[in-house]
Amino acid sequence: MDESSAGRTRRRPxxxxxxxxxxxxKVRLHLVEHDPAWAQAYARHETRVRTALGGVARSVEHIGSTSVPGLAAKPIVDVLVTVPDITAEEDYLDALVAAGYQLRxxxxxxxxxxTPERDVFIHVLEPDDPAADDYLLLRDHLRRDADDRALYESTKRELVSRDWPSMNHYADAKTEVIEAIKARARAVRDGSA
Incomplete structure (x- = not known):
């Protein structure tokens, strides 16, 4: 059996x-003004995920730009789901597919x-994965900090105007700004700002 970074035994590598x-x-990207309906869409999918996974879902959170009031976003609701063992796909993946989601x-x-409509993306991670913490750190900071929220939106507006071969290329182009915002968010959280 494989060991994770936290010392937990995994079922397989x-x-x-x-x-x-x-x-x-290839996708055509566009931003729209914040829509309160995104929170309602998240709530529906949270219920759907929790019903499908039961106790396997350690947490379900609304993340990404649609989770930040006042922030323009691609109209795609991002959801973070944490599960105890990412390698134990039989514990969560079949249930999510049966609930109508597609593995991407x-x-x-x-x-x-x-979703088949590509309007909801569900990211599955383990609870102690630093990426899970980063998603929540960024979300919470952007909800509180108007300057970083404006910086992030202006960056997205500039990038979305370009032609990208895939959404991954667009996401990669935002990395430098996101990392700078997360560094400021960590400084605030840790009391060193």
Missing amino acids: DVTDVELVGGTE VREPGHRLVR
Whole structure:
């Protein structure tokens, strides 16, 4: 059995490569003003996920730009679900597929399922994965900090105007700004700002 970084026993080794189910997809990206209906959509999917997974879902959280009031976003609701063992796909993946989601990404430490309409993306991670903390750190900071929220929105507006081969390329282009915002958020959280 494989050991995770937290010393927990995993059922099997995790995948080592990135698998994009269905291959690379070219998408036309656009931003829209914040829509309060996104919170309602999240609530419906939270219920759907919790019903499908029961106690396997350690947490279910609304993340990403649609979770930040006042922030323009791509009209895609992002959801974070944490499960005890990412390698034990039989504990969560079949149930999410049966609930109507489609597997899109399988990569080390992360699985992504989405709706067929591609308007809800569900990111599955383990509770102690630093990426899970980062999603919540960024969300909470953007909810509180108007300057960083404005910076993030202006960055997204500039980037979305470009032609990208895939959504992953667009996401990668935001990395530098996101990392700077997260560094400020950590400083605030840790009391060093």
